Amino acid sequence: MVVGVIALVGLIGFGVLLSKRNNENGSQPSEALQKNDQASSASAQTSPTVAGVEDATIPSDVRTVEIEAGSFYYKPAQLRVKKGEKIKLILKSVDMMHDFNIDELGLKIPITKSGSTATVEFTADKSGTFEYYCSVGQHRLKGQVGKLIVE
Helix, strand or coil, X not given: XXXXXXXXXXXXXXXXXXXXXXXXXXXXXXXXXXXXXXXXXXXXXXCCECXXXXXXXCCCCEEEEEEEEECCEEECCEEEECCCCEEEEEEEECCCEEEEEXXXXXXXXXXXXXXXXXXXXXXCCCCEEEEEECCCCCCCCCCCEEEEEEC
């Protein structure tokens, strides 16, 4: 979804630049739209560029995943990612205090208070199934666990 939004912003910026350039050259707007459509299908497979800035790219190779932490649960309780995929994990605590741990991958998000978020970025470089859990008090024993599956 984030990649789609970034691509859309890039396409709008590209269309504005084409429109300005075509208005200066006296071209018809419909020609600019046709060129923009052709460019959009080509650029949909590459990293979008920032409008008006040459050679600047927006990183689109990071997948953002949000996890809700509540009274003795994580939502979702299971995540699937691809080996080698870069992940930005956002933990949102909806009540009490929670953390996030995957021992085998060395991942830890510190205690996050109710109404707050915390983030960790990592590359899923090991295949397998890994348990994530909350280490606050008895949360893990009361079922606040989940599974990260790296395929």
